[in-house]
Amino acid sequence: MLIFSFVRRLLKSIVIFRLINSLKEMKKGNITIKDLARELNVSPSTISRALKDHPDISPETKKAVKELSEKLNYQPNSVALSLRQSKTNTIGVIIPEIAHFFFSAVISGIEDIAHNAGYHVIITQSNESIDREMMNTKALFNSRVDGILISISRETNQFNHLQQLIDAGTPVVFFDRVVESINACKVIVNDEQGAYEATTHLIEQGYYRIAHLAGPQNLTISNNRLNGFKAALADNKYMIDDNLIKICGLGTYEEAEAITNELLDYRFPPDAIFANNDVAAYGAMTAIKKRGMKIPEDIAIVGFSNWRFSSLIQPALSSVTQPGFKMGQEATRLLMKQINLGKDEEAITETISLKTNLVVRESSLKRPSEQV
């Protein structure tokens, strides 16, 4: 009688214990290795080893551990792991703007490679502000990301925060908007070649008075594009007419519109315009349309493209597009290479230059000879 009662109480307390236990687990859903250990009467280390198929562990133990972990839906805590191994399996990305076709394509490429390599991707945007870029660099560093991919903001004119990052040993890869003066891995678009191709294409189509709406000359990309433009003219024995090269320093489409109007007012106006970017192309298009002129019958346009206005101009105009997805992929590959570098191997500082794509819209380019 007494024994019976004792056993009953024991059972009851066990049941209650289990109940409380599972309730607790329900509530915070965080089963740990300790929990498994307690349940199976082994030490945490055994669980840890069993879960990773360590050869020392007996098959029975392994089986038991795996079954229980399955049953309780044990999920390892990556944060603890990160702390232990000083490795987060996470990379950080800093870009000027997310909702931008080019950059979202880049992110997609980054995620593609990172995911396959077992890495997470933390996205931050600088919104073209250097302050925010600095905050993001610091925050990502504090999160101990294993590497950082960055395209600098338009405002960024000093680079201490980036140099510090590199000096602290964080692998960094720059893409698209890179810092010339920093010795690091970079992935860029071959703007010069893109501009060269676009201009050559215009020439091949028979255009002979091609203007260029250039970007601010302190930006490397603007300069490269201008150089590509000039090189194409030179290689085709065209004269370089400085009156047909106009710098749009503000970057607004109103400016481009005004400048295009100047060009159109020439006694011998251009028959084609190569625009440094889509904003300029849009401005040019606006000016032309307002005059009741037709594209491409009266004048052709090709522009480097970019998201903000692309939905407005892409269908109408030919463009030189940047390979965003590929850029994301290549940058991430480069980063992975650096991350997996042995401690004592020397850092790599490769620069990859990607080709642009020339997208020709029939409606925007015709041989003048085919015009009425």
Add this chain to the structure above:
Amino acid sequence: MLIFSFVRRLLKSIVIFRLINSLKEMKKGNITIKDLARELNVSPSTISRALKDHPDISPETKKAVKELSEKLNYQPNSVALSLRQSKTNTIGVIIPEIAHFFFSAVISGIEDIAHNAGYHVIITQSNESIDREMMNTKALFNSRVDGILISISRETNQFNHLQQLIDAGTPVVFFDRVVESINACKVIVNDEQGAYEATTHLIEQGYYRIAHLAGPQNLTISNNRLNGFKAALADNKYMIDDNLIKICGLGTYEEAEAITNELLDYRFPPDAIFANNDVAAYGAMTAIKKRGMKIPEDIAIVGFSNWRFSSLIQPALSSVTQPGFKMGQEATRLLMKQINLGKDEEAITETISLKTNLVVRESSLKRPSEQV
């Protein structure tokens, strides 16, 4: 003499120690609280407290600590913090596709709110695959993110992984593509109202035979849009002609093109088309153009928009656009609310329905009365 020599040796050893120390720090750039403590001959806890302006710490100590931490550029290790507080200050996002205008706008909205709340954002994409979606859910859970924002993949037809997540206590907010059967926070677009507005707009412009290219009727959104369309007709005392409602089940533009051709072959063809999505709109546009008909002189089109084809149709056609940025913001706000909920407060399960925007292109809509 002897004393002098001793002092010199002492100084020398100190200098060497410092040198080695700073070299070590240079190499891995990871100054810890312990390092600061050792340097200042205080305990780590004092450093910790001094850095967070704990009232117990003397002003002098605080000053010394802050100066040193500044000098050595100490950066707290967020991983350790996360482990300690079981809080990562990170939220996870699972979307079908990143390089999609709508979704990148959503991400941007998410990052906006998250950043201001001091959170990081981890982006993962499911690529419309349920397997990958499940992997991502698990990986994010393992990373112990403080909450998850998700738009389910097109393939997702069972929801255990999501229900488990919620049961485990992870705050979850669904957006755009939500799961009806799960009780959780959701942010959606009011498709019915959007369709209603677009249709009403066509009616107001004087169109009187409006066809609808509908989507597969198992998708809630298609159904909602169809309902909005019908409601607008009904409210304007238009007859609902089932012959003018065509379901495009495949979702290809070729299908939409073929169906549009059917419509155009009617003895009394429609004078306007309201397309369930941009693919359908594009198909309709193609069919119309191939017949040499003009938009909108011969027939008008309005479509729900979405990125893939938007650069092709947006400039030409009016559209109903989804507020991606705002959706990201609202979803994140909702998530933050849940995260900041006291342990014992009951979960919230709010649903927010956002308005669409009707974007009217002059070139795509004219009063028939103004036609020749």
Add this chain to the structure above:
DNA sequence: ATGAAAGCGCTAACAC
């Protein structure tokens, strides 16, 4: 084949 113990970097309850 398994356990005990230390430690990744930080904080907070508890001493003194």
Add this chain to the structure above:
DNA sequence: GTGTTAGCGCTTTCAT
């Protein structure tokens, strides 16, 4: 006002 200690969850020597 400051130090000691324990512990977040996990791995990994070193014992046994």
